[in-house]
Amino acid sequence: DAMVIQNPRYQVTQFGKPVTLSCSQTLNHNVMYWYQQKSSQAPKLLFHYYDKDFNNEADTPDNFQSRRPNTSFCFLDIRSPGLGDAAMYLCATSRQLGDTQYFGPGTRLTVL
């Protein structure tokens, strides 16, 4: 089945140790998004790619970077995780901007 896959589902890292989260899709969608969701809060958009064009939200910390080497894969790099970065990270895709978003299961990040 076509889907959005996130690996790993759970990630534990140490304070300040770089970590990379992975997202892949078999939907062949043009747009890929990364969201951060903290407990009992709404998903917060960090950035999105439309094809190879990267769009950063104005309030996304510099600590967060992203790469999209091809249509299928997108990575979230957290350069120096702080305790406040512990959250669920959701990847989503859509065919075009403004279309329905399809979410992956998320990666729960713990920072020790």
Next chain:
Amino acid sequence: GQQVMQIPQYQHVQEGEDFTTYCNSSTTLSNIQWYKQRPGGHPVFLIQLVKSGEVKKQKRLTFQFGEAKKNSSLHITATQTTDVGTYFCAPLSNTGNQFYFGTGTSLTVIP
């Protein structure tokens, strides 16, 4: 990004009762999506509303877009335990490039 308020923040209902969540914006919205997120799950798309005054139904769920396109609502008739979760509205940004999630309404259904 813009944020819209949803009310109520939490709602507990007895199974079989109705439930409504409201999404309010201070600015006119071009269109709006609704998502449901089950506890421990990820958001799942429910519906998209585009036209002023639009009403769409999905079984027991009724979605409305206000005439002025500044508010939207989701109404569930005769709730069931499977309706448990958080319901988010997500208006399209002014640039038309992305949707921003509202604050969400968490629904608990008591059997």
